[in-house]
Amino acid sequence: MAAPMVGRVLVFLVLVFQVYCWIPRFINGRPRGGMLGAPNVPKGTPTPPPQWFEMQRLDHFDGTNNKHWRQRYFVNDTFYQPGGPIFLMIGGEGPANPIWMVEGAWIVYAKQFGAIAVMLEHRYYGESHPVPDLSVENLRFLSSRQALADLAEFIDYFRVKRKLPTNKLISFGGSYPGSLSAWFRSKYPQYVDGAIATSAPIYAQVDFPEYLEVVTDALRTTGTQCGDAIRNATDTMASWLGSADTRATLEQKFQLCDKIDPTNTLDIAGLFGNTAGNFEDVIQYNKDNRAFEGAIGTDITLDTLCGIMNDFTRGTPLQRYADVNTLIMKTYGQKCLDYTYTKMISDMRQTDWKSGAGEGGRQWMYQTCAEFGWYQSSDFSKQPFSFLFPLNYSLVQCQDIYNKSLDASTVYENVRDTNRYYGGRGIAITKVVFPNGSIDPWHAMGVTQNISSEATAIYIEGTAHCANMYPARDQDPQQLTDARTKISSLIGSWLQTKS
Structure with a gap:
């Protein structure tokens, strides 16, 4: 009985600390836990255990810096069929939660296409700590550009580890990770065969x-x-x-x-x-x-x-x-x-x-x-x-x-430098879909009209932030149902396209 009691005490102390700590519960559009929250795993739902990429580089842009750190990730290979694609869920500004490895629209797509699903936690969030603390000096290694390079480094490792040298890869992300999904396709097209960029603010302002x-x-x-x-x-x-x-x-x-x-x-x-x-x-x-x-x-x-x-x-x-x-x-x-x-x-x-x-x-x-x-x-x-x-x-x-x-x-x-680097509203990109909800305030910084025939926008009336990522339910509006169907169709077309 001692261990469960200790656990309950620790949970209580964490809750008390969060309640009385004066950091706004909702700051710059981010609730505590991140844009997708920090959900609890429903009781009885099995989820994959964490795994660790032991040799992630601290600074991808300084060849003289040879420091490395441990980055957390999760894998669900339940639906994988030989030759099937890699589905990569990109972590964002909160802990990577393994419930996403067994729930959500992307898991439905994984079943449909026989994919292996992997989620990589973003550096500096959750349990992925590249540095000893969050001092200003140490925060200099926190950026979207470093995070994209993390993805490339990790994929190279993951392909070797799982013997998936030529399998196609589709990236997924919602909110800031949606931006990362689009930017990853734009900046590292050789790594990504298609990208879902849900509720993605791609224009910095x-x-x-x-x-x-x-x-x-x-x-x-x-x-x-x-x-x-x-x-x-x-x-x-x-x-x-x-x-x-x-x-x-x-x-x-x-x-x-x-x-x-x-x-x-x-x-x-x-x-x-x-x-x-x-x-x-x-x-x-x-x-x-x-x-x-x-x-x-x-x-x-x-x-x-x-x-x-x-x-x-x-x-x-x-x-x-x-x-x-x-x-x-x-x-x-x-x-x-x-x-x-x-x-x-x-x-x-x-x-x-x-x-x-x-x-x-x-x-x-x-x-x-x-x-x-x-x-x-x-x-x-x-x-x-x-x-x-x-x-x-x-x-x-x-x-x-x-x-x-x-x-x-x-x-x-x-x-200004961010928009110059990624392209802002003039981003040049193919094989990406940008779903956005009309009630989601973040759509104002996103893509709500097609950039081209290969960069598609889906604007869903009456829905909010990242709505298409969540599990379907009977009361979903028809436009939301249609959006999930269209995303599935686009994934299928990307997977059929010759590299």
Whole structure:
């Protein structure tokens, strides 16, 4: 009995630490655990054990650096038929979870085409630790370019290990890994015979006000009342900042961990950004099928939140907005709402792998500063969440968390360099499909129209982030069903094409 009890205590301590650690649950479009979450394996579902590539290179672009590290991967060869393809699931900004080795649309395709399925965890996430800690000095080896080179190095190894020298390879990825899937096909075409790039933001952009533009459009699908009520609530919040009495009421209604300092614009940005995040998170994953992953909060939808905002029996729009916040806090076990800037910066500066920041928030924020931007600011003029979390709120974090040299001009230069390297909206690529959902805010940075006859876009009305990757269900809209069918057809055509 001792071992299970120890396990339960450790789980409890981890949960308590995550609850009281002030790192936003939803930061720059990334929930804790990554864009696809950090799902729990359903009880009784067998999954493949982890395997390790022992000799991954630390720096693929410095011939004088001969350091290596252990990278985690998973394999499912249950459906493999001799001569069948390799299906590669690319890991992203969270732990690689083996439940994906037995569930999801790509496993259906693996059965169909007799493929061996392998998933490689992204460097610096999950258990794939190339360096002793997450110091700024060590983070210099974290980049999408290094990650793509990791894939090539790993495939060379995997082909030899499994005696698959000429088998065709199809890459899969959703969200940032979807971008990696497309970029891998573009930059390493000799390794990839076709790529599925689901919900892939392929255009880097510092300010991303389009995110809230899509969120605002999603609110309108429930009618105009929801957005109007949110605007009324946030306008009231802003006006109440000027009085000690009304600030105290806000602190009570939103269960804030600290008293409001109305002169601290960064704290105010955190407060308004976090309460907007309640809607952003739900809309990004609205009505997806993550339930098989054990994901928390999948029963909360846009209809749920707008149902609260439109319920006049709950009182004023401000009270309803606070009720939404209470629902989200209760769902995720939060005792109070943290929003202060100094606490967030302090936690994000943690460099230990076991820290709250080491879960992935520190790494992903670094990648946004060093490569992508994608800061979901309040700069879209028609959104209802206030204009109190502007672009500068995110830009200043790059300097305060990592290094003063990561100033705004440097971030802009980094983003320009990313688009130059990968092609941005002008990417030249073949044998790739870009599925995107209309409700997913990330589609604004992706490909929603065909680039060419060999670079296909699938735009799925009414679906959210990475919807086509999840297991099919009876209530799926017809466009989603058709998207999975089209992806299967494209895979078949790529596999039949002579190299």
